[in-house]
Amino acid sequence: MGNGKRVEGKVAVITGGGSGIGKGAALKLAEQGAIICMLDRTLDNANEVKSQIEEAGGTADVFETDVSKPEMVEKAMKDVVDKHGRIDILFVNAGINGTWAPIEELTVEEWDMTLGINLKGTFLTVKYAVPYMKENGGGSIIITSSVNGNRIFSNTGATAYSSSKAGQVAFMKMIALELAPSKIRVNAVCPGAIDTNIDDNTNISPSLEKVKMPIEYPKGSQPLEFKSGTIEQCGDLVLFLASEESSHISGVDIYIDGAESLMRG
Numbered sequence: 001m002g003n004g005k006r007v008e009g010k011v012a013v014i015t016g017g018g019s020g021i022g023k024g025a026a027l028k029l030a031e032q033g034a035i036i037c038m039l040d041r042t043l044d045n046a047n048e049v050k051s052q053i054e055e056a057g058g059t060a061d062v063f064e065t066d067v068s069k070p071e072m073v074e075k076a077m078k079d080v081v082d083k084h085g086r087i088d089i090l091f092v093n094a095g096i097n098g099t100w101a102p103i104e105e106l107t108v109e110e111w112d113m114t115l116g117i118n119l120k121g122t123f124l125t126v127k128y129a130v131p132y133m134k135e136n137g138g139g140s141i142i143i144t145s146s147v148n149g150n151r152i153f154s155n156t157g158a159t160a161y162s163s164s165k166a167g168q169v170a171f172m173k174m175i176a177l178e179l180a181p182s183k184i185r186v187n188a189v190c191p192g193a194i195d196t197n198i199d200d201n202t203n204i205s206p207s208l209e210k211v212k213m214p215i216e217y218p219k220g221s222q223p224l225e226f227k228s229g230t231i232e233q234c235g236d237l238v239l240f241l242a243s244e245e246s247s248h249i250s251g252v253d254i255y256i257d258g259a260e261s262l263m264r265g
Contacts (some may be wrong), residue, residue, distance in 0.1 A: 096117050146162075
């Protein structure tokens with residue numbers, strides 16, 4: 001890497017790259033020389049990020065994809081490889097908060113939607129990318145999980161979301177071992193409160209207050225910086241896991257939450 005860029009020339013596939021943590025990672029990886037391929041169902045947002053990357057001298061493409069639909073994910077991975085020849089970095093980031101409600105109120109359809117996008121979508125994204133990564137002799141897979149379902153269990157009503165996020169960590173550890181002989185590293189990032197727009201896809205039940213456990217933090221719940229994290233900080237972590245600087249790290253879930261979850265477990 002003659003110019004010192006940490007992922008120069010690498011092809012990075014990012015799901016949900018049009019906003020939030022996915023956007024932060026897309027911009028950071030592009031800044032460090034990666035070719036960005038965004039798989040997104042919200043094309044307007046993804047195309048805005050594409051334009052931002054291109055204006056800064058980078059390369060980016062957008063492939064319309066709903067990660068819960070196998071045929072769309074399979075086609076998108078093929079289209080990426082047809083255009084760029086390889087997949088080196090896979091950031092499995094697309095997800096929703098879904099419906100947060102008392103368990104007897106949570107519908108089967110709401111459960112299926114959250115698990116379908118968050119957990120099934122993770123499986124599909126990895127399943128259809130791995131054959132191409134094996135062809136290239138390795139690479140890095142990073143999965144966006146959460147503190148919920150892994151360290152925090154006090155967000156009453158977030159049952160479907162937390163289950164999907166716990167499942168992602170178990171999935172990550174299973175495939176980290178399976179793919180190690182192929183020189184593919186697999187890790188998960190577990191964000192806490194990050195300044196994103198994920199609340200836009202959160203449906204909070206009005207009756208949730210009846211079952212929530214009252215918890216108070218007189219000095220606040222953000223012990224490190226006294227504020228939420230940023231998409232740029234998440235982008236830095238994804239870049240580290242995508243680069244050779246983390247060449248001996250696989251099967252690890254890394255918390256990026258300013259120590260918040262240590263107070264709230």
